[in-house]
Amino acid sequence: MKYAEIISRMTLEEKASLTSGKDFWQSMDIGRLGIGSMFLADGPHGIRKQAAAADHLGLNPSIPATCFPTAATVANSWNEALGEEIGEFLGKEAVAQKVNVLLGPGVNMKRNPLCGRNFEYFSEDPYLAGKIAAGYIRGIQAQGISACVKHFCVNNQEERRMAIDTVVDERTLREIYLTAFEIAVKEGRTKSIMSSYNRLNGSYTNENIHIMQDILRGEWGFNGVVVTDWGGSNDRVAGLIAGNELEMPTTAGETNEEIIEAVKSGRLKEEVLDQCVDRLLELTFTTEEVYKKSQKEFSKEKHHKMAQRVAEESIVMLKNEENILPIKKGTKLAVIGDFAEKPRYQGAGSSIVNPTILHNALDCFKEAEFNSIGYEPGFERYGKKNKKKIEKACELAKKADVILLYIGLDEATEAEGLDRQNMKIPENQVELLNALYEVNQNIVVVLSCGSAVEMPWIKKVKGLLHGYLGGQAGSRAMLRVLAGDVNPSGKLAETYPVHYEDTSSFNNFPGKEVSVEYRESIYIGYRYYDTANIEVLFPFGYGLSYTTFEYLDIKVSEDKVTFKIKNSGSVAGAEVAQLYVGCSSNEIFRPKKELKGFAKVFINPGETKTVTIAFDDKTFRYFNVKTNKWEIEQSDYKIMIGASSSDIRLIDSVFIEGTDAPNPYNKELLPSYYSSKVSKVNVEEFEKLLGHKVPASKWDKTKPLGYNDTIAQCQYAKGWFARFAFYMISFAYWFLRKIGKRMTANVIMMSIYHMPFRGIARMTGGVANMPMVDGILMIANGHFFKGLSHLLRERNKLVKKNKSNEAIAEVVKES
Structure with a gap:
């Protein structure tokens, strides 16, 4: 251990204290040993450091910071170097705000288009997500602080996210859901990782020995710190044994006592605790170094211009009929x-950034040379129908x-903590579009959303630019593309299906009760659509330009592919060339093609450039569940260079020579x-793939409610009070949506409805503890008076204990 001498001077109580937060955002300090607190702040696309009134839902404002485009937007740039630049800017702002750990980027896969947090994730493809995330991490950590890649792992739905059990086969886990994390660890060298809320095949991720020890630390060699998602600790001791060093936020010492007791009883070896403390000290000391130097404030204007450049490079042109653009x-x-x-420029929830500057399109139009004849809102923002607004818009359109x-x-509609109900844009917006089409058919849509949507209306528009969520400078960036000052070069990092029903996970998303089953296995996104020949609206990797590109002269060797791209149009532009690989053998089921490399190249009109994409350790591999390791199947492999997954040029x-591994599958059993x-x-058939029985997916309504049951399950509670509370919460949610208070309704769903009972203790920073939760559960399970008495008794104990601790702390301070 690196810090064995310091650890030897600690009491058991001090060691335990370091493994839990000091408050909502800070880790614990030990002044007598020179150990300071770390500040951890949300920051996938901008720093969200709250000076006061901390929360994890984005309810309270944070210190102003540059709001960069979200991950879903930046992924459309297909530019790893740009990701690194963004990371540098984020890191500089984090240092300026004295942040030690920046909680991002997020690399979870877009298994399903309706996941409410898709705007915060890069792609449906692990290779693309991992590469761009690695760039972010290198840029952030070059400033002396730590990135914290999240959410480890298979956190692909928001509904019941703190309790849901993800049931997935090992091969799919490795190839689809862990590869981006692997790249983040090995290439980005992230110093910290955030575990996810959910269970994985029966055990909570931060307690899961298989992913935490066997894979993360064993195979990948990760020696950094694992942080829980906020309130995501179930069994604190089991988490430490698995190697989860830091629990956030504080539990006011409750879990520290559990750790101390576990060491004394022998359940937890003290050397395991020491190793966790050693890694925590490494993270603390190394991220403090930068603050010993003189700090410079960042330039708001310079960072704003960077946000604009990122947005410009990430805008995707999806349609340009009659060259209207x-x-x-x-x-x-x-x-x-x-x-x-x-403008709709960022997502909602824990990643909400308080921007330093914010453009809107109308202000930008005043500065531009466009001949704007007027503006009409046309629709109510949150879905309410308004005929007068449509009529006014049509009069202007004429x-x-x-x-x-x-x-x-x-x-x-897109927010942390809940999933979307469908893939549609609001009906009142479609009604507006239909009405406008009747009076003027020259329509250019500027689309703003963080995830895929259905577009049954697309034939009624001639131009379509998708800005995703472009950050604080997104409006100006969009105007420059509209004007032709910037040639769009973004390409979709996710597939747009024609209908939601076309998705492979349609019948298994979301998990509504105990578990969610990933029956589609490795077939998500383009891997499914291309292999199963499903027609899509826009394929993965698709994006138009104001110029044209020709692909020429492919040459393949054992370690790389080389080809040429010519700008055959009249405008300078950047092209994203994509390398897909397909195995010719059908002995082991595989997608028709998989992304294994990409390159973004800027080319002047008439110019030809040579592009080389090297093969790496991921180009030909698959995970063999029989040998329990990565193998290569001996076969001919198609090397495909495309402008998208469906436009192979x-x-x-x-x-490729194989590794002679046995075939892990029986074709007849897995048709x-x-x-x-x-x-x-x-x-x-899914059980044949898994190799074991599928666990029960429904609630057992005969059992009493426990710590990991959610408030939603109170509808089945034996206690009348719990059932009444459930119906009141449900009514409040319905009523708030009915009167148009959807944001407030969402807070109920995020912070109450899907919260497990243990969250009452884990998320309240010591206001409530687990003995109090015991009382609440007694009430829920039909023992009202006994439970109420227990609750009040434990509450009084906690209040007295807190007052005693405060008095002791005051004495220590004075001495």
């Missing part, structure tokens, strides 16, 4: 849509040459997986 000079424009005035229509998803092949028709896999 870029907008010609002198064109009379009608600007319509509420989002033009009040006078224009082109309509710029700003539409998308609102903040209440060059094809060659290479023969759905070998045919890729996985949208309706039955339980028997």
Whole structure:
């Protein structure tokens, strides 16, 4: 151990104290040993450091910081170097705000388009997500602080996220859901990782020895710190044994006592605790070094311009019929849509950033040379229908040459803590579009949302620019693309299905009760659509440009592929060339093609550039569940270079020697997986893939409620009071949505409805403890008076204990 001497001077109580938070955002300090507190702050796309009134839902404002485009936006840039630059800027702002650990980036896969937190994740592809995340991490950590890649792992739904059990086969876990983390650890060298809330195959992720010890620390060699998601600790001692060093936020010493007792009883070896403390000290001391130097304030203007450049490079042009874009000079424009005035530029929840500057499209139009003839909001932001607004918008549209229509998803639809109900944009926006089409068919849609949406209306628009969630400078970036000052180069990092029902996980998302089953296995996103020949609206990797590119002269060797790209148009631009690999053998079921490399190249008109993409350790591998390791199947492999997953421009092949591993599968037992028709896999076949029985997916309504049951389960409680509370909460949620208070309704769903009972203690920073939760559970389970008495008695004990601790702390301070 690096800090054995310091640890030898600690009491058992001091060691235990370091493994839990000091308050909502800080780790514990030990002044007598020179150990300071670390400040951990949300920050996937901007620093969210709260000076006071801390919360984890984004309810209270934070110190102003640059709001960069979200991860879902930046992934469309397909630019690893740009990710590193963003990381540098984020790191500088974190240092300026005295943040030790920046909680991001998030690399969970977009298994399903409806996951409420998809705006915070990069892609449906682990290779792309991992590469860009590694860039972020290198940039952040180059400033002397730590990134914290999250949420480890298979956290792909928000509903019941603190209790849901994710049931997934080992191969799928490794190939799809862990690969991005692997790249973040090995290439980004992240100093910390945040564990996810959910269970994985029966055990909570931060207690799961298989992923925490066997894979993370054993195979990947990770020697940093694992932090729980806020309130995500179930059994604190089990977490420490697995190697989860830090629990956040504070539990006011409650779990420290559990650790002390576990050491004394022999359940937890003190050397295991010492190792955890050693890694915590390493993170604390190394992230403190930067604060010993003179600190410089960051330039708000410089960082704002960087946010704009990132947004410009991430905008995706999805449609450009009749070359309606870029907008010609002198064109009379009608600007319509509420989002033009009040931009949708970031997600909602723990990642909400208080921007230093914020542009909207209307202000930007005043500075530009566009001939705007007026603006109308056209629709109510949160879905309420308004005929008068549509009529006013249509009157304006009649006078224009082109309509710029700003539409998308609102903040209440995409939010941490709850999943979307469907893939549609609000009906009142579609009604507006339909009405505008009747009076003027020259419509350009500017779309703002953080995830895929259905577009049954797309034939009624001639131009479509998708800005995703472009951050504080996104409006100006969009205007520059509209004007042709910037040639769009973004390409989709996720597939857009025609209908939500086309997704492979449609029948198994979300898990509503005990578990969620990943019956589709490795077939998510383009891996499914391309292999099963499902028609899509826009394929993975798709994006248009104001110029054209030709692909030429492919050459393949055992370690790389080389080819040429020519800009055959008249405008300078950047092209994202994508390397896909497909195995010719059908002995082991695999997707038709998988992304294994990419390169973004800027090319002037008429210029030709040579591009080389090297093969790496992930190019030909698959995970063999029989040998329990990565293997290579001996076969010819198709090497495909494409402008998207469905626009393959060059094809060659290479023969690769295999590792002679036994085939782990019996084709006859897994017909759905070998045919890729996985949208309706039955339980028997899924069990053959898993190698064991599927656990019960429904609540056992006969059992009493426990710590890890959610408030939603109170509908089955034996106690009348708990059932009454459930119906009151449900009514409040319904009523708030009915009167248009959707954001407030969401808070009920996020912070109450899906919260497990243990969260009452884990998320309140010592206001409540587990003995008090015992009393609440007694009430829920039908013992009202006994439970109430227990609750009040334990509350009084806690209050007295806190007063005693405060008095002792005051004496120590004075001495």
